[in-house]
Amino acid sequence: MTKPEDSQEVGPADVKPAAGLLRSSALVGMMTMLSRVLGLVRDVVFARFIGAEAGADAFFVAFKIPNFLRRLFAEGAFAQAFVPVLSEYRAQGSIAAVRGLLDRVAGCLGLTLVMLTGVAMLGAPVLTAVFAPGFLDDPVRFPLASDMIRVTFPYLLLISMTGFAGAILNSYDRFAIPAFTPVLLNVVLISSAILAAPYFDPPVMALAWGVLAAGVIQLLFQLPFLARLGLMPRPKVDWQDEGVRRILKLMAPAIFGVSVSQINLLLDTVLASFLPTGSVSWLYYSDRLSELPLGVFAIAIATVILPGLSRQHASEDPQKFAQTLDWAVRLVLLIALPAAVALVILSQPILMTLFQYGKTTPADIAMSALSLKAYAVGLVAFMLIKVLAPGFYARQDMKTPVKIGVIAMVSNMLLNLLFVLPFYFLWNIGHVGLALATSVSAFINMGLLWRGLAKEGVYRSVSPWGKTLMQLVFANLSMAAVLLILMTRLNGWAEWLWTERVMALALLCVAGLVVYGVALLATGLRPRHIRGVH
Structure with missing residues (x-):
């Protein structure tokens, strides 16, 4: 038995002052950089072993659906609703209240995810038809994608609970462990492609099982660190709990507000399924590269500022709140602009260096380079969205981002029609139109978020x-x-x-x-x- 005086538990009054934002962001950024570099290695392995053929298209669809929902639940709506509420419970000074909240959130979230996962596995062909309708008449891609969805979908349950654990650790300024966790996904998938694929028929099915195994490993990795804080949840289902009800109330609209860019990317996959074979894979490879600076820097900064903004709002310090937002915006611009310029200029050399081996052809690289340029155009907007949205969520204002998100999503749909048809019929590069529409809609989203914060007097620059x-x-x-x-x-x-x-x-x-x-x-x-x- 651990003696009370030796306990590693962290109460609200015991938390050390947070490190400087730049230092914390750099820490998260370094861990995320490691994950993204391994992610690129993973994609190099994918390009070599599965290329952009029918099996690759089927796997990317099967992986993208639970991964998309993971971003909504784990990194998106849930995290943005949960962290501000948890910050308030901490501010009240009762560790018992914090534990009670964690127990009930774990129970309600876990039950919901188990039910959703079960329904999705039973209805895998329906999901394939909804998210990749262009596969319906394909005798190879449709059944293969459906089979892989049954294997990959439990990843949503596992990684969402991992995200829940990570949100707790981030709220207590333990940023490194959640940032390192995605490294494990990449290690497992690389191993699956190289070592396990020869034992599966078709070989690409090994990647689906690798996704499931990675979900288990990631969750188990974080649990000991929660235990050290004395915050290991004991799941209890209580939908009437005040904290749970508040999180649900905040979470429902946040699903649209924080994840519009991901919804737009998923719509790209739906439309790309109607385009020539390889279009889904071309968009995947180019999107992965455009997400490197987004994940390493923008998400790292957003992860660090959300708990701080929530505490500043709870302590009624609007000046510090505005300073934090202004710092984040300026730092993102300092990074995003050169990243976007470099991706436009170096798109083809980067793709050739990373992916033009094995089954990936020069034509695949040329097509991916075009969509990478289109995604790079919107990189600044993608990254600013990540740091502007917490300005609303930290104040538990979910309605404004929802309105903005709906406008951006509708704009993306209209822009898809406006860009895809001419790009496809005139130049046979419809996938580039999809990427460009996503970038333009991101600027609409970013501009409206910025205007909303400025109009409410929440965001104001600290220097000209x-x-x-x-x-x-x-x-x-x-x-x-x-x-x-x-x-x-x-x-x-x-x-x-x-x-x-x-x-x-x-x-x-x-x-x-x-x-x-x-x-x-x-x-x-x-x-x-x-x-x-x-």
């Missing part, structure tokens, strides 16, 4: 924007010029060995980063300007 914008424009133009010049000197990517491609791409990345940093320093930007608030 004029100088900052001039610094960013100069630095990005300088970087773009250097990259374009170097690109003209580096020819023959298709003929090079993978080692030569990696060295050339590393040269381009380092050169671009150095020029960007030197240009910012030349315009007066210093590290102290981006350290954030404490």
Whole structure:
């Protein structure tokens, strides 16, 4: 038995002051970077072993459906509704109340997910027809996708409970463990593709079982860290609990508000299923690359600021709240603009270096490069959405993001029709129209979120924007010029060995980063300007 005085439990009054936002964001960013790098390795393995054939399309659909719902439940609506309520319970000073909330949320969330998973597994063909209607007449892709959905869908239950555990750890400023957890998914999927695939028929089915195994491993990995805090939930189903009811009330509208970009990407998959074979895979590979800066930086910053914003709102400190939001917006722009420029210029070399091996053809790379450019156009908006939305959720305002989210989603649907038809019939690249529509709708979403925060007086800049914008424009133009010049000197990517491609791409990345940093320093930007608030 552990003596009370030796307990590792953390009560509301025992929490140490949070580290600086930049340091915490850097920690989460480093862990996420490790995960994303392994994610790229995973996708390189996928490209080599399954390419962009029918089996690949079927797997990406089967994986995207529970992964999409995971983002709604684990990273999206649930986290945004749960963290502010948990922060209030902590502020009240009662560890017993915190434990009670965790027990009842675990019970209600777990029961809901078990029921949803069971229904989805029974109705897998219906899900395939809904999310990939273009597969209906395909004798290979439709049954294969349905079979894989039955295997992959329990991942939603497992990873959502993992997200619940991660939200608790983040609320207590334990950011590293939840940020590291996705690494395990990539390790398991890489192992499944290389080691297990030869024992399955078809081999791609090994990836579906790998997804399920990864869900189990990720959940088990986080539980000991909850136990060390003395916050291991004992699930109890109590729908009448005040905390549960508040979370449900906040969560329902947040499903749309925080996950619009993911809904738009899923709509892309639905429409892409009607386009030529390979379209789903081309969008997948390009989306994965565009999500690298989104996941490493924007989600890391958003993860760190949400608990802080919730505490600042609970303690009625609007000045600190505004400073935190302003810091996050400026830091995102500092990262997102050069990332977008680099992805547009280096799209084909990056894709060739990572994916043009085995079953992935030069034509696949060319098609993926076009959609990557289209996604890169909206990267700034995608990243700003991630840090602007917490400005609403920390104040438990879910209605405003919902209205904005519905407008953005409807806009995306209309833009899909406006862009896809001409792109498909004129140039036979309908998937590029899908990506471009998603980017434009993201700017609509971002602009409305920004205007809403400013209108309510919640977000206001702490210093003039004029100088900052001039610094960013100069630095990005300088970087773009250097990259374009170097690109003209580096020819023959298709003929090079993978080692030569990696060295050339590393040269381009380092050169671009150095020029960007030197240009910012030349315009007066210093590290102290981006350290954030404490």
